[in-house]
Every structure is written in structure tokens, then in C-alpha cells.
Amino acid sequence: MHKDDTEYNVKYDREHRELIERYTANERTNHWITAICFVLLALSGLAMFHPAMFWLSALFGGGQWTRILHPFIGVVMFLSFALLALRFWRHNVLDRDDVRWLRQIGDVVNNREDDLPEVGRYNAGQKLLFFVLIVCLLLLLASGIVIWRRYFSGYFPIGVIRFSAVVHAAVAFVLIASIIVHIYAGIWVKGSIGAMVRGTVTLGWARKHHRRWFRSIVRSSPRD
Amino acid sequence: MALQSLDIKRMSATTVQPPVVREPVTGTVAKLIDVSKCIGCKACQTACMEWNDLRDEIGITTGVYDNPRDLSEHSWTVMRFAEYENPNGNLEWLIRKDGCPFNVPRISKKDNRVYKCTLCSDRVAVGQEPACVKTCPTGAIMFGTKEDMKEQAQDRIVDLKERGFEHAGLYDPQGVGGTHVMYVLHHADQPSLYHGLPDNPRISPLVRLWKGVAKPLALAALALTALTGFFHYTRIGPNEVDEVDEQAAEDEAKREREREREHDDA
Numbered sequence: 389m390h391k392d393d394t395e396y397n398v399k400y401d402r403e404h405r406e407l408i409e410r411y412t413a414n415e416r417t418n419h420w421i422t423a424i425c426f427v428l429l430a431l432s433g434l435a436m437f438h439p440a441m442f443w444l445s446a447l448f449g450g451g452q453w454t455r456i457l458h459p460f461i462g463v464v465m466f467l468s469f470a471l472l473a474l475r476f477w478r479h480n481v482l483d484r485d486d487v488r489w490l491r492q493i494g495d496v497v498n499n500r501e502d503d504l505p506e507v508g509r510y511n512a513g514q515k516l517l518f519f520v521l522i523v524c525l526l527l528l529l530a531s532g533i534v535i536w537r538r539y540f541s542g543y544f545p546i547g548v549i550r551f552s553a554v555v556h557a558a559v560a561f562v563l564i565a566s567i568i569v570h571i572y573a574g575i576w577v578k579g580s581i582g583a584m585v586r587g588t589v590t591l592g593w594a595r596k597h598h599r600r601w602f603r604s605i606v607r608s609s610p611r612d
Numbered sequence: 613m614a615l616q617s618l619d620i621k622r623m624s625a626t627t628v629q630p631p632v633v634r635e636p637v638t639g640t641v642a643k644l645i646d647v648s649k650c651i652g653c654k655a656c657q658t659a660c661m662e663w664n665d666l667r668d669e670i671g672i673t674t675g676v677y678d679n680p681r682d683l684s685e686h687s688w689t690v691m692r693f694a695e696y697e698n699p700n701g702n703l704e705w706l707i708r709k710d711g712c713p714f715n716v717p718r719i720s721k722k723d724n725r726v727y728k729c730t731l732c733s734d735r736v737a738v739g740q741e742p743a744c745v746k747t748c749p750t751g752a753i754m755f756g757t758k759e760d761m762k763e764q765a766q767d768r769i770v771d772l773k774e775r776g777f778e779h780a781g782l783y784d785p786q787g788v789g790g791t792h793v794m795y796v797l798h799h800a801d802q803p804s805l806y807h808g809l810p811d812n813p814r815i816s817p818l819v820r821l822w823k824g825v826a827k828p829l830a831l832a833a834l835a836l837t838a839l840t841g842f843f844h845y846t847r848i849g850p851n852e853v854d855e856v857d858e859q860a861a862e863d864e865a866k867r868e869r870e871r872e873r874e875h876d877d878a
Contacts, residue, residue, distance in 0.1 A: 405858070406865070438827045439627050498843065499851045538724055550818040557822055561830045565837045572841035578852045591865055592858035597851075607866040607872050 399588050407588035408605055416587055418472050425465035430564050432458045437557060457537045466529045473522055479509040480519070486512035506599040517570055524563040531556040621701035627828075636757075641736065643712075644761035645743070646768055647806065648777070649752035650707045652677070652691060656744035656753060660689035663732060663743035683710065685727035689744055692807040706799075706805040706818040709744075709753070713791040714813060731792075758792065764797050772798055787814035827832075 399407040411419070432454045435444035444453040455606050485505040489496070489512040492504055496513070510518070534552035541549055574580045579593040596601035623630045661667065668686035671679070677693045694706045710716065710729070717728040734743035740746070741755040754764055765782045773782035781800025784790045795809070803809040 434831075438831055440831070498848055501851075537719075548817075550816050550822075554818050554822045554826070557826060557830070561834070564834055568834065568837045570839065572838075572844070575841075576845060576850055578850050590853060590858060591662075591852040591861035595861035595864060596853050596857050602861070602864075603868060606868045 401588075401590070406591055408594050408602075409587055409593060410589045410594075411587045412585040412588065415472075415475060416584060418468060418475065419584055422465055422468040422472055425461050425468060426563075426567060428461050429458060429465060430560075430567070432461070433560055434564075437560075456538075459532060462528065462532050466525055469521070469525050473518070473525075474547065476510075476518065482515050486515060489513075501596065507597065508600040509598060511598070513573070517566055520562070520566050524559050524566070525561045527555060528563065529545045531559065532565075615861055621690040637860070639757040639759045640792065641731075641756065642758040642761045642794060643731065643742065644754040644756075644765055644794050644796065645709050645712075646752045646765070647709075647771055648768070648780075648796060648798050649750045650691075650709070651750055651752075652693065652705070652707050653749060654679075654691050654749045655749055656709065657687075657689045657691060659743040659747035660729070661687075663735070664688060664730075683716065683718050683728075685718050685722075688727070688729040692817060694805060694807045696805050704798075706806050708795070710793075713793040714810060758790075758794075761794060765794065768796050772796070783809065785810070785813050787812050 399409060401407055428448075431444045432448050434441040435448070435454050436442075436458070442451070445451045463582075469559040485507075488505045489507065493513075495503055519551075530550070531552035534544050534549055535541060535556060544552075561598055574584070577597065579589055583589045583593075591602070591606075594605065666686050666688060668680055668684055671681070674681060678691065680687050680690060683690050688710075690710055692708045692710075693773075694708070696704045696706050698704055712729070717726045719726050732744075735742060742753075745753045745755040745798070754761060756764075762782065762784070769780045769782065777798040779801040780796070780798050783795040783800060783803055795803075795806070797803060797806060799805050799810075802811070804811050810878050
């Protein structure tokens with residue numbers, strides 16, 4: 389399913405500079421399906437969460453359609469994310485360098501990258517986000533099924549339904565906050581959005597932000 | 613919206629102050645059910661069916677007097693009967709109307725929508741009492757302002773106490789801020805005798821948390837997270853790759869690849 393790092397196509401930008409393919413077309417599609425679902429879920433979820441946000445329900449055809457659509461989109465997001473998590477799992481295992489990276493988080497947010505340990509395909513922040521998202525998605529699925537009145541709530545006692553509603557709201561809060569950080573990181577670290585939109589990064593980007601990954605890529609792909 | 617001339621008690625899906633100055637002079641309305649006067653005739657069930665045009669499925673007898681066994685989208689009033697052996701060994705037949713004031717709405721399996729008693733709002737709006745009140749032959753069900761109903765209840769409670777029901781009292785649980793269906797009970801110290809009327813109902817802390825502080829706090833925290841990003845960008849700025857980085861990367865790539873090739877040739 390996942391394309392191996394060692395066999396990648398050499399691509400070039402308009403000035404014929406070498407580019408590295410960071411995400412294949414399938415990975416990008418998978419990511420963006422998940423992302424579109426997330427945006428729809430966050431907007432419809434907030435519409436149902438707070439009266440001040442209720443106007444967002446107009447985007448979904450009114451309050452009732454918001455309620456009807458939200459759980460179905462949620463199932464699509466879960467399945468899409470599950471596939472994404474399987475694709476990226478092996479790149480997100482935390483190691484000792486990640487602990488050091490996290491200790492130096494002050495250097496990270498102040499753009500001082502020189503003293504940081506060399507980063508592989510993902511840095512410790514990305515790895516942490518990865519696992520936070522996995523936990524969030526599992527909890528959202530479980531609690532979401534319990535509060536899905538139309539099909540499932542009848543099977544659960546009221547105490548469990550109330551508990552699930554609180555869990556669903558709390559976990560959704562963590563997820564939305566995490567994704568705000570994720571989106572901001574993409575805006576902050578220039579070149580990241582291109583990696584997920586076009587699939588490619590420059591050699592300089594790869595070396596600056598993911599040096600260990602950069603080396604393994606160039607070593608395994610002698611340019612002719 | 614001009615709401616000033618309407619008697620608004622509470623508005624759903626809003627967090628702002630609703631108009632509250634126009635309190636009804638005679639107070640809010642409430643239903644008072646004096647179970648000590650009820651004879652279990654079920655006239656209230658019939659009146660409810662007639663006025664609201666309800667016809668439930670004809671069920672089967674299950675050996676108890678409750679019929680139907682539970683509220684449904686087609687049954688908005690159900691008499692509930694409980695047998696109780698008092699400490700003197702005498703059997704008492706304790707009757708209660710509906711699930712009221714708790715556990716009342718029923719979701720229909722047909723259309724997944726909720727149906728329930730409206731307190732005959734169409735009748736009340738034109739100055740009439742609910743159908744069950746109108747029909748009750750013993751006057752066990754009463755309807756009026758909450759204050760009047762409490763007064764009625766007090767008279768009756770004095771009566772009951774004189775007749776030996778020393779724990780007679782009004783069921784108007786304060787744990788949920790009082791209810792608008794109240795009962796006169798002979799055993800007000802044990803409401804659960806009456807087919808499980810909750811002894812001390814209260815709003816679940818989970819619901820309080822979810823519907824209360826969680827909402828404004830969560831929204832504020834999300835807005836702050838986004839704002840933090842904005843100020844990070846304006847204070848520290850983006851993390852960019854410059855020409856020097858690109859050149860260094862190209863040089864390193866060249867070195868690495870040459871080394872690989874030498875390694876392969878060797």
C-alpha cells in the first residue's frame with residue numbers, strides 16, 4: 389500500500405531544480421478527504437455545540453440536516469483517517485531524539501533549528517499530533533455511536549448517553565485545537581502546504597526540517 | 613424581534629437575557645394531582661385520547677391494571693398502579709398519573725420524532741383547563757396557577773394528616789427547581805412508592821457541565837489557540853528555506869551520492 393521511501397521519482401520545479409516527492413497522489417487524496425470531512429464536522433459540530441455558532445447550520449441546510457449529516461460525515465472521516473494512520477504509522481514511532489526535540493520546544497517555536505536533533509520523516513511534534521489524533525478519533529467514534537439517536541442510542545442507558553455527550557464534546561475540543569495547531573504549523577513552516585498539495589518539497593526544505601529523512605532519500609536515489 | 617409584549621419564560625438556543633419583566637400577575641400555571649382522591653377510573657386517559665385524537669394499538673392484558681403499560685407516541689396519559697403493604701400490614705393501592713413530571717417524551721419508531729402531552733396548550737391558550745382536569749370525576753386533577761395549586765395542596769395535606777397520614781405532603785422537588793406537575797402524596801416521605809417517582813431528582817452533573825461552563829470555555833480556548841498562532845506569526849515569523857539552505861542541500865546531496873557511488877564501485 390505504502391510506497392517505499394527508497395524508490396521515488398525524481399521531479400523538478402520550473403527552474404529545473406530537483407524536488408523530492410514527500411506525498412504520493414494517493415496519500416494526498418487520503419489526507420484531503422480526511423481534512424474536508426474534518427472541516428465539515430467541526431463546523432456542524434460547533435453549530436450544535438453552542439447557540440452562538442448555530443448560524444453555521446445554514447451551511448448544511450438547516451438545524452435538522454446538520455444533525456442528520458454530521459454522524460455520516462463522521463464515519464467517512466474515521467474510515468479515511470484510519471487508512472491514513474495505517475499509511476503513516478511506521479514513520480511516527482517515537483524515539484530518544486524526539487524526547488530531546490520536545491525538551492527544546494522553545495528553540496523550535498523561535499525558529500532556532502541549529503541545535504535540534506536531526507529529524508526523520510516526522511518531528512516529535514508531528515508524531516505527538518499523530519497519536520493525539522488517533523486517540524481522539526477512536527473516542528469520537530465510540531462516543532458518537534452512543535449519541536447517534538436514530539440508530540444506536542436506544543441500546544444504551546441514559547447515564548452512558550450523557551457521559552458520551554460530554555466525552556464527545558471534550559474530545560472534539562481537543563481535536564479542533566490540535567488541528568488549529570496543525571494548520572498553523574503548515575502556514576508557519578513554508579513549503580509544508582506545497583508538500584501536501586503538490587506532493588513535493590525542495591532539497592533545502594527536506595534538509596532543513598527533516599535532515600535524517602533527506603539523507604536517506606538522496607543516498608538511495610543517485611541522480612544521473 | 614419584538615418580544616416585549618409577550619410573556620417569554622425562556623428561549624431555547626440563546627445565551628442572552630430573555631425579557632423577564634412581564635411576569636404573569638397570577639403566576640405560572642401548574643397541574644396538581646391529588647393521588648389520595650384518585651379512584652383509578654382512567655377517565656383522564658379517555659379524555660386525553662378524545663381531545664388529542666389519539667388511538668393507540670390495542671395491546672394485550674398482562675395481568676396488571678396498567679393499560680397501556682407505558683406511554684407511547686399515541687398514549688400521552690397513562691395511569692400507573694402500585695401495591696404497597698404498609699407497616700401495619702394493610703394493603704394500599706397507590707395510583708399515579710403518567711410518568712409525569714419525569715420520563716415523559718416518547719420517540720416514535722415510525723418517524724423518529726417525539727410526541728408527548730402538551731398540557732393541552734390549545735385549550736389553556738383559550739382559557740380552558742386541560743382535558744384530563746375537565747373530566748376528572750373526583751377532582752383529583754386540578755389546574756391553576758402554581759401558587760393556587762400549592763394552597764390547595766396545603767388544605768388537603770392538613771386533611772390527610774388529620775386522617776392518619778402523618779407523612780402527607782406536596783411533591784414539588786426543589787432539586788430541579790420545583791416542577792409544574794405536582795402531587796399530593798399520602799407518603800410524601802417516600803415518593804418512590806408511587807411507581808418509582810424519584811425521591812430526590814436533580815439534574816445530572818454531566819448535563820450541567822456539558823450545557824454549562826463547557827460551552828463558553830471551549831469556544832474561548834479555541835479562539836485563543838487560533839489567536840496565538842496569529843501572534844506567533846507576527847512576532848516570530850515564518851520558518852523559511854533560503855537560497856543558502858538550498859545550496860547547502862544540493863552540495864550535501866551531491867556529496868552523499870558520490871560517496872554512495874564510490875561505495876558501490878568498491
